[in-house]
Amino acid sequence: MAGLVIVGAGPIGAWVAEAALADRVVDAIVGVVDPDDRARRELVASTGAPGYATTVQIPRAELGDVALISFASAAERVAPEIIRLVSAGYDVVTTCEGLAWAPRHLWDAMHTSARSDGRTIIVTGANPGFSMDRLPLLLAGASRNVTSIKAKRSMDTSTCRPSLIAKSGRGLTAEEFAAQVMAGRVGHKGLDSSAKLIARGLEWPHKDVSLDIKPILVDGRAIGANHKARLSAGYGREIVLELSMAWKLEEPFDRVTVVGTPPITIDIPGGYPIDDGTAAHVVAAIRHCATLDPGFYRPTDLPLRFGVS
Numbered sequence: 304m305a306g307l308v309i310v311g312a313g314p315i316g317a318w319v320a321e322a323a324l325a326d327r328v329v330d331a332i333v334g335v336v337d338p339d340d341r342a343r344r345e346l347v348a349s350t351g352a353p354g355y356a357t358t359v360q361i362p363r364a365e366l367g368d369v370a371l372i373s374f375a376s377a378a379e380r381v382a383p384e385i386i387r388l389v390s391a392g393y394d395v396v397t398t399c400e401g402l403a404w405a406p407r408h409l410w411d412a413m414h415t416s417a418r419s420d421g422r423t424i425i426v427t428g429a430n431p432g433f434s435m436d437r438l439p440l441l442l443a444g445a446s447r448n449v450t451s452i453k454a455k456r457s458m459d460t461s462t463c464r465p466s467l468i469a470k471s472g473r474g475l476t477a478e479e480f481a482a483q484v485m486a487g488r489v490g491h492k493g494l495d496s497s498a499k500l501i502a503r504g505l506e507w508p509h510k511d512v513s514l515d516i517k518p519i520l521v522d523g524r525a526i527g528a529n530h531k532a533r534l535s536a537g538y539g540r541e542i543v544l545e546l547s548m549a550w551k552l553e554e555p556f557d558r559v560t561v562v563g564t565p566p567i568t569i570d571i572p573g574g575y576p577i578d579d580g581t582a583a584h585v586v587a588a589i590r591h592c593a594t595l596d597p598g599f600y601r602p603t604d605l606p607l608r609f610g611v612s
């Protein structure tokens with residue numbers, strides 16, 4: 304048993320702190336890091352942990368301590384913080400979407416850092432991390448001669464945290480939507496990563512990915528966005544991922560279709576909940592830190608385990 308440091312006291316950090324204590328995967332929250340005074344103070348008050356404005360102030364880890372890094376989607380922002388915490392003795396779990404398929408130089412830097420400090424770094428989450436990569440790959444493993452994988456996900460953002468609603472582009476005109484997509488402020492991050500993770504798992508080429516994002520407009524304003532990623536792996540093989548996230552979208556669902564022998568289709572009526580789901584994956588990853596060999600693990604690098612052991 305160990306302590307958990309939360310880096311990024313937003314909704315995900317707060318929910319994970321609560322879930323990790325409730326599930327007894329850690330004994331205590333031993334630090335809360337956030338430059339935002341209000342967010343930090345709230346989580347400090349609810350956990351009793353010391354608060355810090357930056358990771359530079361965090362004390363060295365006690366044996367078995369883990370840090371959750373959940374403050375940004377951009378790999379370039381998160382990777383240096385991970386390396387700092389690993390060198391301070393922490394195993395690290397992160398929900399950073401950009402690290403689900405890390406650029407080569409960051410993958411090398413983190414893998415080297417984890418190996419040389421004898422620590423584990425795990426990238427996890429619901430999407431990327433499960434519903435459009437790990438889950439389709441698990442199903443593909445139950446079929447032969449797979450030629451196509453499709454995952455379709457439809458989300459009602461009215462049940463989601465504010466930062467996700469903002470990323471869906473809600474309230475923007477078509478022009479504003481296009482500008483915010485260009486600036487990287489609107490649009491789900493990680494659809495291309497999920498497609499590449501699936502392709503890699505199937506030992507298919509993974510370079511040819513196209514991405515598309517369009518607003519869902521009602522009376523001239525966006526209620527959300529439609530995203531599509533298509534990966535062509537040659538010889539007619541393809542991976543297609545479609546994600547709709549919009550305010551009050553009716554009848555949300557997840558569907559995964561594997562074309563192979565046998566063909567498989569599964570539906571999750573209501574959809575896999577991204578926020579509760581992410582907390583569940585992070586808690587599982589914290590549990591796994593102690594048992595994995597040192598290294599950097601993308602979502603599909605994690606060994607498959609059944610149950611909670």
Ligand SMILES: NC(=O)c1ccc[n+]([C@@H]2O[C@H](COP(=O)([O-])OP(=O)(O)OC[C@H]3O[C@@H](n4cnc5c(N)ncnc54)[C@H](OP(=O)(O)O)[C@@H]3O)[C@@H](O)[C@H]2O)c1
Pocket residue numbers: 310311312313314315316336337338339342357358373374375376377398399400427428429430431432464466467577578581
């Ligand atoms: N893979 C998945 O399935 C999945 C699922 C859910 C969330 N996520 C990702 O997980 C992250 C957390 O989500 P969230 O909704 O909780 O985010 P959020 O609402 O944006 O909260 C993040 C918090 O971290 C703070 N922060 C900014 N820079 C920091 C730094 N250098 N060190 C420590 N804290 C810092 C922010 O402060 P300011 O407000 O002052 O910037 C904010 O209080 C996001 O990147 C999100 O996209 C991934």
